[in-house]
Amino acid sequence: MTQKLSAIEEVLMKSKVIVTVGSGGVGKTTSSVAMALIAARLGKKVGLLSIDPAKRLADALGMKLGSELRRIKLKPEIKGTLDAAMLDQKAVFDEMVTRFAPNKGIAEKIFQNSIYIEVSSNLGGPLEYMALAKLESMLRTGGYDLIVLDTPPDSHALDFLARPNILAGFIETGVMSWMIKPFHLAQKLGAGAIFKAGGKIMGGISSITGMKMLKMLAEFLVLMEEVIIGFNRVGREVSQALKADTTGFVLVTAPYNNAVRSAHHLLKELKANNYPLLALIMNRNLPFALQKSIARYPAVAGAVEPALKPGFEILANRQRYAASLAEQLVSEARQSAGKDVHLLLLEEQGQMIHSEETLWTFADALCSARTYGDQTTEA
Numbered sequence: 001m002t003q004k005l006s007a008i009e010e011v012l013m014k015s016k017v018i019v020t021v022g023s024g025g026v027g028k029t030t031s032s033v034a035m036a037l038i039a040a041r042l043g044k045k046v047g048l049l050s051i052d053p054a055k056r057l058a059d060a061l062g063m064k065l066g067s068e069l070r071r072i073k074l075k076p077e078i079k080g081t082l083d084a085a086m087l088d089q090k091a092v093f094d095e096m097v098t099r100f101a102p103n104k105g106i107a108e109k110i111f112q113n114s115i116y117i118e119v120s121s122n123l124g125g126p127l128e129y130m131a132l133a134k135l136e137s138m139l140r141t142g143g144y145d146l147i148v149l150d151t152p153p154d155s156h157a158l159d160f161l162a163r164p165n166i167l168a169g170f171i172e173t174g175v176m177s178w179m180i181k182p183f184h185l186a187q188k189l190g191a192g193a194i195f196k197a198g199g200k201i202m203g204g205i206s207s208i209t210g211m212k213m214l215k216m217l218a219e220f221l222v223l224m225e226e227v228i229i230g231f232n233r234v235g236r237e238v239s240q241a242l243k244a245d246t247t248g249f250v251l252v253t254a255p256y257n258n259a260v261r262s263a264h265h266l267l268k269e270l271k272a273n274n275y276p277l278l279a280l281i282m283n284r285n286l287p288f289a290l291q292k293s294i295a296r297y298p299a300v301a302g303a304v305e306p307a308l309k310p311g312f313e314i315l316a317n318r319q320r321y322a323a324s325l326a327e328q329l330v331s332e333a334r335q336s337a338g339k340d341v342h343l344l345l346l347e348e349q350g351q352m353i354h355s356e357e358t359l360w361t362f363a364d365a366l367c368s369a370r371t372y373g374d375q376t377t378e379a
Contacts, residue, residue: 006367007342011278012039015248017135017147017241018278021270022252023262024153027283027346028052030353031252032150033060034363040080041363044145047138048084051131052150058086062355067091069138074356080145085134092130093120095137100230106223115220132238133231139241154262248278253329255285255322263329267336277337281369282326284348286319288370294319330372343372 005013012018012035020035022028029052036048047069050057058065061072067088074082094111101107110116131149138147241247249270253263263280270277286294294316330343346369353362 007344007371008035008279008366008369009038009042011248012146013042015146015278016246019149019151019242019249020252021151021249021266022154023259026252026254026259028252029057029150030060030362031281031283031366032148033057033359034366036082036148037359037363038367039146040074040078040082043079045080045143046082047144047147048082049087049131049134049147050150051087052152057084057150060353060359087131087134089130090120092134096133096231097227100227102226110223110227113216113220113223115216133234136234136238154266243274243276248276250279250281251277252281252283254283255325260325260329264332267332271336277333277341279341280329280333280343281346282343283346285322285345286315287347290315291319326372344369345372
């Protein structure tokens with residue numbers, strides 16, 4: 001007899017891409033790893049990519065990860081496979097240059113360009129876009145039944161959601177051509193001629209930045225034209241992939257005011273961008289057995305040691321507040337994403353997640369999580 005799948009297993013079985021979002025400190029990265037492990041146990045070939053700036057994924061897996069996908073050694077009985085990588089901004093930049101530059105010679109010139117060296121390594125902001133480029137590469141090359149993306153904490157996740165089309169307007173409105181055209185002319189006539197022809201405008205820029213800087217910028221823009229256009233195409237393709245029927249977002253939160261406030265904000269962003277929400281995970285709830293005791297407390301209060309009563313009342317208040325937060329979250333999620341969206345309630349774990357064994361314990365807890373509103377799971 002086939003065992004019935006848990007709620008999270010059903011989500012994983014019907015998906016090709018899972019994107020986890022949530023605020024910091026709610027167990028988002030751990031949930032991402034756990035979902036990847038569960039999918040591997042279900043027999044899937046799984047790719048896991050972390051774009052979390054805090055780089056907690058490697059610690060959770062107990063190994064050092066690089067920008068290249070690396071096979072994670074799992075228990076012998078696991079039918080599927082798991083490859084994982086930690087996003088490296090420059091490595092993905094270099095990969096995109098190699099892919100989209102017209103030839104190897106131009107690619108090598110780009111790699112040696114001083115502006116490129118600085119931008120690819122240190123420019124703030126493009127990390128999330130690089131992750132989308134890596135996702136597109138993983139989808140294009142195939143080989144994975146499921147890809148799990150672990151995103152940055154919520155404020156950066158909003159950048160992540162906006163990245164797919166960030167270059168579209170820059171290129172499609174002609175801004176790119178307008179900027180590069182003078183530099184193409186400069187290549188033909190010589191930089192000195194074009195700057196002289198530009199009169200006061202070009203002369204003014206030159207006086208501010210210096211002729212050397214202008215020449216470097218000219219070379220950079222001309223060399224990068226095809227690469228940037230390639231980035232834009234990747235952005236459009238990933239934007240479509242993120243809205244596909246086989247893609248879904250999982251929002252991870254916890255029964256704390258700030259975490260739920262952040263979750264409400266992310267729900268609005270997901271709806272505004274038409275990204276499909278598959279499930280919510282509320283982590284770090286009071287243990288279910290303790291919740292059952294709290295529910296019985298009013299009836300047995302007289303038999304409770306006086307010294308313990310304040311503690312019971314604190315826990316009861318915490319549980320009531322957590323329940324109200326969960327109710328608000330479910331209501332908004334179902335209004336924005338549909339009645340099929342479930343909130344999975346996960347117990348607070350009694351141990352640190354620091355090894356494969358503890359990750360599997362967390363994964364099992366996620367599979368046995370309660371579904372909010374399912375009366376068959378209520379104590």
